[in-house]
Amino acid sequence: MKKSHMGFKTQPQFLIIILNILTVSVFNVHSQSISDDSDVMHALKNNLESHTSINWSDPNPCNWDHVTCTKDNRVTGIQAGNQNLKGSLPQNINSLTNLQVLELQNNQLTGPLPSLSGLTQLQHLLINNNNFTSIPTDFFNGMSSLLKVYLDYNAFDSWSIPDGLQIASKLQIFSATSTNLTGKIPHFFGSDTFSGLITLRLASNWLEGGLPDSFSGSMMQNLWLNGQQSSSRLNGSIRVLENMTHLIEVWLHGNSFSGPLPDFSGLNRLQSLSLRDNSFTGPVPLSLTGLKSLKVVNLTENVFQGPMPKFDDSVAVDMIGVDTFCLQYPGVDCDSRVNVLLAVAESVGYPQVFAEKWHGNDPCELWLGVTCSGDGDVTVVNFQKMGLTGSISSNFSLIKSLERLVLADNNLTGVIPDGLKDLPNLVEIDVSNNQLYGKVPIFKESVKVESDGNPDIGKDRPSVTPVSPDQRSGGNGGGGGGLDTWVVVGWVIGGFCVVLLIGLIGFWFFKVKTKRATGLVSQSTMVIHPRHPGPDGGEVKITIANSSNNNGPWETSMPTITGPSDIHRIEAGNMVISIQVLKRVTNNFSPSNILGRGGFGTVYKGELHDGTKIAVKRMESGLMREKGLDEFQSEISFLTKVRHRHLVALLGYCLDAKERLLVFEYMPQGTLSRFLFNWENDDLKPLDWTTRLTIALDVARGVEYLHGLAQQSFIHRDLKPSNILLGDDMRAKVGDFGLVRLAPEGKASLVTQLAGTLGYLAPEYAVTGRVTTKIDMFSFGVILMELITGRKALEETQPEDSIHLVQWFRKMQINKETFRKAIDPCLEPYLTEEALASVTKVADLAGHCCAREPYQRPDMSHAVNVLSSLTDLWKPTEPDPDDIYGIDLNMSLPQAVKKWQAMDGVTGLDLGRSGCTRNTQPSLRSTLQES
Numbered sequence: 055m056k057k058s059h060m061g062f063k064t065q066p067q068f069l070i071i072i073l074n075i076l077t078v079s080v081f082n083v084h085s086q087s088i089s090d091d092s093d094v095m096h097a098l099k100n101n102l103e104s105h106t107s108i109n110w111s112d113p114n115p116c117n118w119d120h121v122t123c124t125k126d127n128r129v130t131g132i133q134a135g136n137q138n139l140k141g142s143l144p145q146n147i148n149s150l151t152n153l154q155v156l157e158l159q160n161n162q163l164t165g166p167l168p169s170l171s172g173l174t175q176l177q178h179l180l181i182n183n184n185n186f187t188s189i190p191t192d193f194f195n196g197m198s199s200l201l202k203v204y205l206d207y208n209a210f211d212s213w214s215i216p217d218g219l220q221i222a223s224k225l226q227i228f229s230a231t232s233t234n235l236t237g238k239i240p241h242f243f244g245s246d247t248f249s250g251l252i253t254l255r256l257a258s259n260w261l262e263g264g265l266p267d268s269f270s271g272s273m274m275q276n277l278w279l280n281g282q283q284s285s286s287r288l289n290g291s292i293r294v295l296e297n298m299t300h301l302i303e304v305w306l307h308g309n310s311f312s313g314p315l316p317d318f319s320g321l322n323r324l325q326s327l328s329l330r331d332n333s334f335t336g337p338v339p340l341s342l343t344g345l346k347s348l349k350v351v352n353l354t355e356n357v358f359q360g361p362m363p364k365f366d367d368s369v370a371v372d373m374i375g376v377d378t379f380c381l382q383y384p385g386v387d388c389d390s391r392v393n394v395l396l397a398v399a400e401s402v403g404y405p406q407v408f409a410e411k412w413h414g415n416d417p418c419e420l421w422l423g424v425t426c427s428g429d430g431d432v433t434v435v436n437f438q439k440m441g442l443t444g445s446i447s448s449n450f451s452l453i454k455s456l457e458r459l460v461l462a463d464n465n466l467t468g469v470i471p472d473g474l475k476d477l478p479n480l481v482e483i484d485v486s487n488n489q490l491y492g493k494v495p496i497f498k499e500s501v502k503v504e505s506d507g508n509p510d511i512g513k514d515r516p517s518v519t520p521v522s523p524d525q526r527s528g529g530n531g532g533g534g535g536g537l538d539t540w541v542v543v544g545w546v547i548g549g550f551c552v553v554l555l556i557g558l559i560g561f562w563f564f565k566v567k568t569k570r571a572t573g574l575v576s577q578s579t580m581v582i583h584p585r586h587p588g589p590d591g592g593e594v595k596i597t598i599a600n601s602s603n604n605n606g607p608w609e610t611s612m613p614t615i616t617g618p619s620d621i622h623r624i625e626a627g628n629m630v631i632s633i634q635v636l637k638r639v640t641n642n643f644s645p646s647n648i649l650g651r652g653g654f655g656t657v658y659k660g661e662l663h664d665g666t667k668i669a670v671k672r673m674e675s676g677l678m679r680e681k682g683l684d685e686f687q688s689e690i691s692f693l694t695k696v697r698h699r700h701l702v703a704l705l706g707y708c709l710d711a712k713e714r715l716l717v718f719e720y721m722p723q724g725t726l727s728r729f730l731f732n733w734e735n736d737d738l739k740p741l742d743w744t745t746r747l748t749i750a751l752d753v754a755r756g757v758e759y760l761h762g763l764a765q766q767s768f769i770h771r772d773l774k775p776s777n778i779l780l781g782d783d784m785r786a787k788v789g790d791f792g793l794v795r796l797a798p799e800g801k802a803s804l805v806t807q808l809a810g811t812l813g814y815l816a817p818e819y820a821v822t823g824r825v826t827t828k829i830d831m832f833s834f835g836v837i838l839m840e841l842i843t844g845r846k847a848l849e850e851t852q853p854e855d856s857i858h859l860v861q862w863f864r865k866m867q868i869n870k871e872t873f874r875k876a877i878d879p880c881l882e883p884y885l886t887e888e889a890l891a892s893v894t895k896v897a898d899l900a901g902h903c904c905a906r907e908p909y910q911r912p913d914m915s916h917a918v919n920v921l922s923s924l925t926d927l928w929k930p931t932e933p934d935p936d937d938i939y940g941i942d943l944n945m946s947l948p949q950a951v952k953k954w955q956a957m958d959g960v961t962g963l964d965l966g967r968s969g970c971t972r973n974t975q976p977s978l979r980s981t982l983q984e985s
């Protein structure tokens with residue numbers, strides 16, 4: 055790099071000096087042959103068709119409007135911009151050798167531009183916005199005083215910037231937007247030749263190639279290269295920008311630039327950065343989002359990776375349609391597995407193929423070259439034959455679960471990082487057919503290591519300069535091609551060294567053999583990505599996350615991709631799910647996927663790619679608007695961590711610009727109200743008493759947990775059968791808990807409307823809106839009554855004094871006879887003495903819970919005690935009395951659901967199908983044995 059800089063620096067400058075001497079002497083002779091500039095000026099006047107607007111009638115051009123001269127009548131300035139001039143310029147205009155300013159912009163001048171070569175004094179050249187048809191190659195020759203050049207908007211025949219321009223070493227502005235310019239950006243626009251260049255505008259041309267290295271250290275402030283129309287457009291890396299620290303406005307949009315964005319930390323004057331419509335990959339760096347000077351940034355239509363950047367509110371940001379960020383919410387960090395894989399991709403320059411094929415925030419969801427175990431650990435990385443250049447990242451050693459690493463058949467250079475040998479689960483590493491050198495780390499004996507086809511492996515340094523991504527062509531081929539070359543070289547030299555030739559042939563045989571071997575290996579490891587990673591994949595270990603270590607199997611010392619403090623982090627890890635994913639899994643919120651509608655929105659059924667079902671609650675728009683986004687997020691991220699066997703798990707959420715979506719575990723049997731009040735219509739069997747009792751206890755346990763949560767006290771406020779959901783085992787979970795907290799606060803009527811349902815409202819709450827845990831107790835009492843009677847909290851069809859279940863129930867409770875009539879007729883025929891006693895006890899509890907005064911109602915722990923004593927006989931053995939699971943926040947959604955269900959399965963007893971037709975069972979264990 056350094057060398058070529060020096061080369062450019064010395065050679066052209068030497069040339070320029072020669073040129074300078076030649077042109078200056080030649081044109082001095084020429085100019086002296088003309089005593090004054092009158093002839094040229096009259097030629098100019100005659101060439102112009104329409105100059106009525108300006109007074110050029112005087113015989114002496116020095117008296118003309120817009121013309122300035124020296125005392126001895128040499129023309130120094132023609133400033134006739136915006137004069138509606140038509141016509142063309144005379145060929146000999148370059149005889150005006152004292153000309154310093156030529157301004158003809160915004161006219162309708164046409165015809166070919168004459169050469170201006172030799173105008174050594176010319177400083178300002180403004181001929182933009184005309185209709186000139188061509189520009190000669192010697193146009194700039196000898197213009198050593200040039201400061202400002204504006205050629206924009208002239209439809210020249212295709213041209214390229216002539217080398218002669220190099221003489222203009224004082225150039226400050228060169229502007230040639232939309233001039234049909236072709237070729238590459240000349241290196242001499244860099245700091246070495248044009249050390250004072252501050253504006254370079256070459257937009258809307260036909261340029262190709264990359265940004266010259268010579269831009270490094272430039273004083274440029276304004277760089278417009280946008281909108282090239284050539285097929286290859288401007289391309290390659292824009293890394294050099296990191297050394298262009300004076301830049302204020304950079305427009306590169308509409309090109310084919312690629313690779314990661316550079317470090318912007320030195321560009322502390324940058325205000326406007328337009329990168330849209332290119333092929334940039336990698337994360338948007340914090341050095342950009344953190345730039346204080348930034349005002350406008352356009353990122354749309356690229357394949358950026360990593361977290362969606364969060365810019366300051368004062369920055370106008372355009373990044374619509376960049377859907378390759380891991381999440382669609384600005385500033386939220388990616389899953390730690392995503393971070394590690396991006397760190398790995400960094401050392402191979404964030405190749406396009408990964409940027410395009412690595413979607414979303416879960417590397418286990420069909421990411422190219424990545425295979426996972428059933429519980430979401432990356433076990434295989436297979437990047438074979440992906441044309442990768444660069445080096446092997448030492449960050450591979452952070453993927454502790456890695457079992458196979460296949461990097462064969464690329465153009466990787468450098469050494470094999472030593473840390474890889476410490477990967478605890480590694481069984482195979484294949485780096486064959488690359489350009490690696492250095493010692494192969496000493497792996498455990500059990501690890502299969504393939505490193506053939508790396509000519510310099512084992513040597514201290516590479517024998518040839520490594521192929522860099524910029525100069526891929528012409529590098530020494532790593533595989534068979536390389537060998538052929540070696541053999542040919544062998545023949546040439548072979549005349550005097552037969553031994554070498556024999557050696558080479560030996561090497562060739564060895565090579566052919568090992569190649570075949572590698573072929574076999576790679577075939578057996580080519581199984582990339584089973585479409586349905588699942589528990590059938592072999593040894594699936596379910597690891598419960600250690601709550602003190604959120605990073606699970608991943609190392610805590612993560613490479614900083616998104617940086618530390620200035621991003622608002624949500625601890626919820628991968629609980630953020632993109633709107634695209636939710637749209638996909640719910641069939642674009644198809645009405646046929648609707649599971650139900652609730653106080654907070656509509657619930658849709660969704661099915662993940664592996665068949666796992668989820669429930670997606672789409673919050674009613676407007677409902678959440680009053681809550682600040684931050685507040686909403688922290689509530690949600692708290693709720694995602696509330697885990698109880700009898701609370702419907704909130705698995706994730708999505709905050710889109712317009713939408714708030716919550717993702718819950720899917721409860722296949724639907725609501726309790728369905729089984730209590732709608733069983734005939736839904737073709738269900740009514741629930742038997744055992745099941746009702748178990749459901750009551752499940753609900754009591756779930757709500758007891760909610761009431762007892764540390765720090766934030768959760769009061770459900772809307773307990774009712776339609777918020778109680780059932781699994782296939784007919785065990786119940788309380789849903790919609792905590793959602794009321796997300797609703798706007800402070801408006802009593804609104805709170806009441808949102809948080810309660812008539813018939814379940816505690817009297818004091820209905821009157822005063824005062825919220826304590828005792829209002830949940832009241833609602834719970836109503837639910838118990840419903841379980842006993844099979845009647846709804848409010849039965850409009852009943853006579854006046856029986857509409858309200860609580861009132862009616864109290865009346866019926868007065869004596870045994872009336873009470874028996876209150877019991878759900880469906881239970882009646884099967885009521886044994888024992889069961890009737892149980893029902894009576896629950897009825898007492900229900901009455902207790904519905905006491906008029908809150909202080910008269912028991913706590914939920916009391917209800918749990920009563921109910922569990924009644925179910926004691928039937929109680930299955932539970933492994934974990936606390937009912938609280940840890941959840942690994944790094945698991946993917948399907949993995950979380952699976953694990954969740956696996957743990958639930960411990961109590962997966964079929965209580966459900968018994969119904970009225972079966973008598974109460976003395977022991978659940980015997981039920982289990984029967985089936």
Ligand SMILES: *[C@@H]1O[C@H](CO)[C@@H](O)[C@H](O)[C@H]1NC(C)=O
Nearest residue numbers: 108109110111112117118119
């Ligand atoms: C044009 O300029 C000449 C001399 O500079 C002056 O005498 C004449 O009046 C001007 N004509 C008009 C129309 O302004």
Ligand SMILES: *[C@@H]1O[C@H](CO)[C@@H](O)[C@H](O)[C@H]1NC(C)=O
Nearest residue numbers: 140141162163164184185209
């Ligand atoms: C010059 O070009 C413009 C825009 O292309 C066009 O509108 C105008 O008619 C042209 N004028 C002449 C004199 O050719």
Ligand SMILES: *[C@@H]1O[C@H](CO)[C@@H](O)[C@H](O)[C@H]1NC(C)=O
Nearest residue numbers: 209210211212213234236260
């Ligand atoms: C611009 O250049 C292209 C070739 O690069 C040529 O085909 C086209 O005719 C030119 N346009 C004009 C207006 O001269």
Ligand SMILES: *[C@@H]1O[C@H](CO)[C@@H](O)[C@H](O)[C@H]1NC(C)=O
Nearest residue numbers: 055267270293294295296297
């Ligand atoms: C930036 O400048 C530094 C120091 O001169 C140099 O080492 C580095 O290669 C330059 N980077 C680019 C991309 O030109």
Ligand SMILES: *[C@@H]1O[C@H](CO)[C@@H](O)[C@H](O)[C@H]1NC(C)=O
Nearest residue numbers: 307328350351352370371372
């Ligand atoms: C860049 O984005 C801003 C904000 O959306 C917009 O106003 C501006 O026109 C865009 N500029 C370009 C060059 O696309």
Ligand SMILES: *[C@@H]1O[C@H](CO)[C@@H](O)[C@H](O)[C@H]1NC(C)=O
Nearest residue numbers: 441463464465526527528529
């Ligand atoms: C390595 O680079 C060379 C030169 O660009 C190329 O021909 C060859 O296909 C590359 N090898 C692999 C395995 O991609």
